[in-house]
Amino acid sequence: MTSTVSSARLDDYREVAPRGAVDLLLRLGERLRGRRLIHVSASRYQGQTIELLNRLVPILNALGIDAGWEVTIGTGDFEGIARIIGRALTGTEQVVTDAMLERLRAVCTENAKRLRLDADLVMVHDAAPLLLVEGRSGDTRWLWRYHHDLSSPQPQLWNVLRPVAQRYDAVVFSDARFAAPLSVPRFVIYPSVDPLSERNRDMGRAEQALHLDRLCVPRDKPFLLQVGPFHRSHDPLGVINAYRLVKKHHDVRLVLAGPPPSGPGDDVLAEVQEAAGHDPDVRIVALPPDPQTDMNALERSAAIVIHKPLVTGFGINVAAAMWKGKPVVGSLAGDIPNQVISGATGYTVETVEGAAFRIRHLLGNPELIGRMGAAGREHIRQHFLITRHLGDYLALLALLTK
Amino acid sequence: MSVTPFVFHGCVDLKEMLPFEARDVRELLEQVGRVPVESLFCHTAAALLHRSALPTGYPNDFAHWTGVEMRDQRLAERLAAIDPFESRSLEQMRDELVATISDHLQHFPAPTPAVRAEPFRFFQAHLVPVPTGHQARTLKEFRDALAEVDVSALFYHLIEPRYRLSRGRGDFAEWVASAVDRPDVAERLAGIDPYSGSLERIRDRHLTVLTAALHAEPR
Numbered sequence: 192m193t194s195t196v197s198s199a200r201l202d203d204y205r206e207v208a209p210r211g212a213v214d215l216l217l218r219l220g221e222r223l224r225g226r227r228l229i230h231v232s233a234s235r236y237q238g239q240t241i242e243l244l245n246r247l248v249p250i251l252n253a254l255g256i257d258a259g260w261e262v263t264i265g266t267g268d269f270e271g272i273a274r275i276i277g278r279a280l281t282g283t284e285q286v287v288t289d290a291m292l293e294r295l296r297a298v299c300t301e302n303a304k305r306l307r308l309d310a311d312l313v314m315v316h317d318a319a320p321l322l323l324v325e326g327r328s329g330d331t332r333w334l335w336r337y338h339h340d341l342s343s344p345q346p347q348l349w350n351v352l353r354p355v356a357q358r359y360d361a362v363v364f365s366d367a368r369f370a371a372p373l374s375v376p377r378f379v380i381y382p383s384v385d386p387l388s389e390r391n392r393d394m395g396r397a398e399q400a401l402h403l404d405r406l407c408v409p410r411d412k413p414f415l416l417q418v419g420p421f422h423r424s425h426d427p428l429g430v431i432n433a434y435r436l437v438k439k440h441h442d443v444r445l446v447l448a449g450p451p452p453s454g455p456g457d458d459v460l461a462e463v464q465e466a467a468g469h470d471p472d473v474r475i476v477a478l479p480p481d482p483q484t485d486m487n488a489l490e491r492s493a494a495i496v497i498h499k500p501l502v503t504g505f506g507i508n509v510a511a512a513m514w515k516g517k518p519v520v521g522s523l524a525g526d527i528p529n530q531v532i533s534g535a536t537g538y539t540v541e542t543v544e545g546a547a548f549r550i551r552h553l554l555g556n557p558e559l560i561g562r563m564g565a566a567g568r569e570h571i572r573q574h575f576l577i578t579r580h581l582g583d584y585l586a587l588l589a590l591l592t593k
Numbered sequence: 594m595s596v597t598p599f600v601f602h603g604c605v606d607l608k609e610m611l612p613f614e615a616r617d618v619r620e621l622l623e624q625v626g627r628v629p630v631e632s633l634f635c636h637t638a639a640a641l642l643h644r645s646a647l648p649t650g651y652p653n654d655f656a657h658w659t660g661v662e663m664r665d666q667r668l669a670e671r672l673a674a675i676d677p678f679e680s681r682s683l684e685q686m687r688d689e690l691v692a693t694i695s696d697h698l699q700h701f702p703a704p705t706p707a708v709r710a711e712p713f714r715f716f717q718a719h720l721v722p723v724p725t726g727h728q729a730r731t732l733k734e735f736r737d738a739l740a741e742v743d744v745s746a747l748f749y750h751l752i753e754p755r756y757r758l759s760r761g762r763g764d765f766a767e768w769v770a771s772a773v774d775r776p777d778v779a780e781r782l783a784g785i786d787p788y789s790g791s792l793e794r795i796r797d798r799h800l801t802v803l804t805a806a807l808h809a810e811p812r
């Protein structure tokens with residue numbers, strides 16, 4: 192019964208996936224029927240990886256794969272240590288003591304006894320459960336799926352963790368530029384967007400209008416949109432400056448939407464508010480705690496989406512906007528150039544002036560907005576949908592557990 | 594006489610990073626001469642699997658990187674002109690790549706890469722073949738199935754056998770010639786230029802030939 196229900200869910204993707212793709216997944220699933228795949232993560236809540244697993248694990252089971260998802264349990268100090276180590280691995284200098292590493296090891300050892308890890312393939316997600324592999328035994332193949340940038344980890348820490356990573360049979364990165372040198376096979380699997388999620392599902396104009404009204408975003412003129420934290424790394428001040436250059440020629444609005452700052456740090460909300468001054472056409476939107484539907488409405492209603500971080504991870508939010516048929520003017524950070532095909536689905540830019548120039552060009556040639564938006568949606572359909580991601584995971588299972 | 598059905602397979606591919614990369618054109622020359630030939634396949638003919646159908650400018654990864662990251666348009670154009678579908682073997686294509694880059698470096702100094710230039714990272718692709726569930730016994734069934742299958746079937750039946758495995762004219766033309774005895778149609782299918790930008794475009798051209806052949810058949 193479960194199989195039938197979930198199978199129908201995969202069928203739901205027929206209308207959005209490339210033609211023939213769902214049938215191919217069903218056949219690949221048949222070929223791998225009965226193989227056991229266990230995902231391990233340090234959380235079952237929050238984050239794009241978790242959203243992906245929430246959707247993928249039931250579909251994998253419906254395909255006949257014996258898929259499970261185990262979550263490591265640790266105390267509050269473990270979670271804090273895991274966060275510090277995660278930041279250090281992405282290159283932000285942290286103080287990592289031997290005691291912290293011992294605590295990480297102890298928690299992983301305890302979890303290794305508790306978790307059900309008898310499988311054909313164990314896929315360990317991110318840094319916190321990394322050391323689980325030290326307890327590997329039998330014929331089970333182990334794979335480390337690291338979702339962040341490991342190109343410049345903190346050296347002292349990486350010297351300790353690199354031999355651990357090399358105990359895996361393979362490592363998967365989200366982009367080649369995020370990969371660290373390792374002696375085991377390294378694969379690249381891009382993140383994806385789920386076209387049926389709240390963030391990306393189809394939404395009619397009436398529903399979009401409801402959300403915009405609730406967020407106090409007027410609907411009387413086209414607006415430019417950037418969604419992202421009010422941090423310097425996302426350059427909201429640069430976006431305001433680009434908007435000001437555009438505003439001299441086009442009557443548009445700018446909407447900057449992001450989660451409210453969670454505490455003191457690098458947030459620049461106050462500066463953004465000051466920079467916006469008394470311009471009624473700059474709207475600063477503090478998104479509610481579960482903003483998926485609101486972001487969907489904002490992206491669908493925007494004329495052009497800007498994504499101009501100075502530093503970012505993969506930047507899959509770009510793909511989410513492109514899926515909604517919007518041209519994106521993006522920076523060269525992270526994997527944005529791989530998603531935005533400059534000149535075809537939007538533009539990549541290096542400067543505030545470049546962003547302004549490209550936005551002006553699009554607003555001055557409205558037919559381009561539609562054409563690039565449609566090309567972007569097709570690009571995402573072919574390369575960045577969850578159906579492709581599912582195929583990649585099935586291919587890993589086929590390759591590593593022959 | 595019973596006809597051997599054509600069984601359509603698609604494929605899922607995984608990209609594995611190899612421990613080779615190039616930071617400038619000289620290093621590219623060195624690495625192209627050294628990497629496994631499978632990697633050259635991955636960055637030329639197999640780029641059809643990974644590339645968007647959108648006009649991205651250059652048809653293979655070497656030309657794209659040289660043009661975009663090294664900003665050496667002259668070399669990029671010459672590398673773009675190396676047609677993996679015309680080379681008799683992957684080793685011959687390696688020779689062509691090496692000769693082209695060497696010749697270029699003899700006449701023009703290697704450009705200094707831009708500060709933010711990304712290195713060229715070498716990959717190889719692992720293909721996992723998958724039956725699509727479609728098969729055909731007649732030309733009409735073949736045309737109808739080809740219109741429906743995952744686009745990776747075009748790669749699996751055309752590009753992989755012809756250019757990596759050096760196997761004839763590709764599976765489609767071979768089957769049409771032998772199983773349904775239409776050598777004329779097979780000839781036209783084999784003549785379709787795979788250098789046309791995308792697998793979907795190649796599919797469209799096959800469908801055009803097959804539909805024309807079906808219309809020309811006596812009813």
